[in-house]
Amino acid sequence: MPHDSAPIPSRRDFLKGVGCLTVGFVLFGANPLLAAPGNPELPGSLQDNPRINAWLEVLADGRVRVLTGKIEIGQGIRTAVAQIAAEELDMPLERVEVVLAETGRTPDERYTAGSASIEQSAMSVRYAAAAARQKLLILAAAQFKTTPGRLTLRDGAVHASTGRQLSFAQLLGGQQLTDEVRLPIQLKPKANYRYVGQSIPRPDIEQMVRAEPYYVQDLRFPGMVHARILRPPSYEGRLASFDTKALQKAVPGVLQVVIDGSFVAVLAEREYDAKLAQDYGRLHARWSGGRKLPADQPLAEHLRSLPAVDKRTTDKGNVDSLATDATLRASYFKPYLMHGSIGPSCAVALFDKNELHVWTHSQGVYPLRDSLAKLLKINPDNVHVKGVPGSGCYGHNGADDVAADAALLARAVPGRHVRVQWSRDDEHAWEPYGSAMLFDMAARLDPKTGRITHWQHELWSDTHSTRPAGSPEKLLAAQYRATPLLPKPEDDFSGGIYRNSEPYYDFPAVRVDTHYVQGPLRVSALRSLGAYGNIFALECFMEELAVKSGQDPYEFRLRHLTDERAKAVIRKVRDMVRSEKLAARQGLGVAFARYKNKAAYCAVVAKVSVAPEEDGATIRVLKIWSAIDAGEVINPDGLRNQTEGGLIQAASWTLNEEVLFNTQQVTTRQWEQYPIFRFDEVPLVEVAVLNRTTEPPLGAGEAAQGPTAAALANAVFHACGKRVRQLPIRPEKLL
Incomplete structure (x- = not known):
């Protein structure tokens, strides 16, 4: 993990990587078709983005880049998608690079969720790459005055039996493939697979083991400011008083205190000073109100007693006789569970020249962008969100909330990166839990x-999902500002x-x-x-x-x-x-x-x-x-x-x-x-x-x-x- 004294990667270094072939894909939509040419429809992501140039970009150096709107959350999507793209384009695996979710750069794939990384998204990459391969062979055949069946793809070029070859860039002459992806598409025969089905090691694991900069928690930028948030002791608690002058006297390293209603944050040049200021605030800030929790009743009984929206979700045959002749009856219970992310949530934000830049481990960079734009009342086109893996995820944890914290605070110190790191107490007490x-x-x-x-x-x-999805009132900070945005009861009877x-x-x-x-x-x-x-x-x-x-x-x-x-x-x-x-x-x-x-x-x-x-x-x-x-x-x-x-x-x-x-x-x-x-x-x-x-x-x-x-x-x-x-x-x- 980098320290303040270590070499600091610039934003350009952290996001670097141009000069290659680009493949993008979208998460949600119809189910992907089977890996056979005769299926009646394309994957839903390709239906939403049907042109090849939505997925493929050929650049000069012959590498392949896969642009994915999905975030790496431990499922190994970066490696698996690289295997698929390399397979269909007959590229060496080491010349395929995968870039994770980033607004304005990768397709809008909504959320990385539902175990859909391979089932949906990777299959979209397979068909997009296969369509590009088919088109490149047709273009080369015209130049070589032969048929596509007499040509092969290898190492970023099309080869003829005569020994002639043309790189992808030479074939396109600086242009891109703009044809729509249409069936039938000839997929590579499985018998010829070189990478798919193989246990290719994940290079990012070595980065983790060596404690190299990898997670969003590792990000450092020149002149970066560190921030911590003060939360009330209970849900819906409101700030009654906080002596900020006494805080700055007790912790001289505090750069600024931001108070917006009951949203309270401390900013400092050094992370240690921000942590000291947060500890001071927990002892001296005074809060009022707060929602009472039903601790005087067993939770299972409490759930059963609550008003409910009822729905018969499966109804086959007639089970009314169970009222009198059931062989067995039993009740079971599951409590609230935490995500328990090993690394508490973290985000970095920069507000510069009326543009907001956010680095986050959110599972949905585009929905988060829309939520932040509404929260800050700015144009979504002026919000840039870059996905960076976080240390632990397992669902909707505090990633979106901490990104909102950072975004609000970045406006307080324009031109400087603001890093907000939640503490373990923050994470355990304020993350959204798995439902009882x-x-x-x-x-x-x-x-x-x-x-x-x-x-x-x-x-x-x-409910089993309160992701922001363009709804800023679901972000924690929005609920505690001077003009709070309060979430409404979920009206979607979630299938989850x-x-x-x-x-x-x-x-x-x-x-x-x-x-x-x-x-x-x-x-x-x-x-x-x-x-x-x-x-x-x-x-x-x-x-x-x-x-x-x-x-x-x-x-x-x-x-x-x-x-x-x-x-x-x-x-x-x-x-x-x-x-x-x-x-x-x-x-x-x-x-x-x-x-x-x-x-x-x-x-x-x-x-x-x-x-x-x-x-x-x-x-x-x-x-x-x-x-x-x-x-x-x-x-x-x-x-x-x-x-x-x-x-x-x-x-x-x-x-x-x-x-x-x-x-x-x-x-x-x-x-x-x-x-x-x-x-x-x-x-x-x-x-x-x-x-x-x-x-x-x-x-x-x-x-x-x-x-x-x-x-x-x-x-x-x-x-x-x-x-x-x-x-x-x-x-x-x-x-």
Whole structure:
């Protein structure tokens, strides 16, 4: 990490890189087509941007640059997209460079979310590059007076069998490809793949290990000012008084104090002075008001008691008979969870010559640009937002909020970069959390066949996304200014609430009732959204039904599935643990899900040990196995790493994590109160990848979360005979 005395990269150096072929792609739209020329439509991103020059720019030095509106959040998109572009253009991988999201430079891809990096965006790169290849061969054939089939692409040039060659730049003569991308497009035969399907290492990992400048937290600029924010002790608290003269006397290094209503910030030349000023302000600033939190009632009961917007999200057959003849009923609960980013949120902003420049780890640079433009009442064309990876993400954390902090403060010191770094206390207390959820389950088993005939799933949950998306009132700073912008209750019944609530199994009668409530804490998107809680409840309930009917848990699931790919991952993970031996008070638990019921298939088995009650009933996760089918695999090591990370993170959620609060404020403000897995708690993990090269790639980054939670709960039951239905599964719940 650079220090103030270290060489400081200029903005030009940090954003450098011109003179190459440019490929852009857009995230949202129709589903991508299969990797075959005969499909009826193009990927949605190409439908939105149909011309080749929206994706490809040929420059003089023969390199290839991929411009993506997506941000790197650990999913390895930079490497995977480079593999795809290099493959279709027959370029050396080392001559392909990927540039991340930046307004005015890359396409507007909205948000990097929903495990869509490969499934949607990378496939757009594949077709854009293939269309460019096709056009370049046609242009070269005209000059060589031959047919495109007699030519080849290699190393940034088109080669003829005679030995003649023309570079891409020579072929275009300084012009660009302006044709529309149209079907049919001849994709490169999979048998000839050189890069796709290979475990190409991620170069950025070495940068992280060597602590080289990589994250937004590492950014330094000449003359940069450091800033910290003072927050009220509770939601909706308002500033009553703050003696700024006393602050500047106590901390002489303070450059400026900015007070706009209850938005309070301190700026200093040195980061240490900004931190000292923040500490002083926490002791001496006085606040009034604040919203009371419902700490006097169990959260599960509170969710059930709240006014709700009701929606029947699945209705198949008739389950009314469950009111009187259910074989089993159970309720499950998931608490609020933090993103728990290792590096607290950070942003840098510069206001210069009526233009705002922001460096951010936001997952959506264009939506953030629009939100900041409205917040500051300036033209969006005068706002430039550059995406830079952050140290930890996992959904909508404080990245957008800290960018708004920096943007507001940059106007106070025009011409100077302002770096706002949240503290751990800021991050833990003010980030938008993953929503708490409550589930009631009921089912009926046919007494003769042992099969499930009726299934009912009822859930209560807050929204799972409050991303700004052009709405400045959703930014934290906007809510505390002198003229506050206050968020309205979400009127969008988000599908993230009931994600994976509908069973992927084949049941004759299924009903899912969803109740959308306004919970007490600030919430937004956390990795997998509602799928984590819904799959936890669904797969625990499946296990309980299997146990009640005396059936093998693997066979019980298999006999309710018709999708052979779903069956394959369950059989694979069963084979992976077939020879596993269990000691006393050890247990294995299995769970399965297909993420969003249309993305990657994932089966998980967890092995745990539970100490006797006299020893505290402590739980130890010994190993977790997973089998995942994400269709065609671009980078097997990348997919494996994503799954391994998902297994470990979900295990920490399931056994350790819970946001706690009293009537005044969130109380889990440090790692001591909000314990994530430490290194000595991390289990062994083993992931088997089922590579289906003839199938389209599927989103996989969030596939492991729900199955891991249920597998652990099921393993704990088999180890000690106690069923825990309320997360986290802490030892005291086994006593």
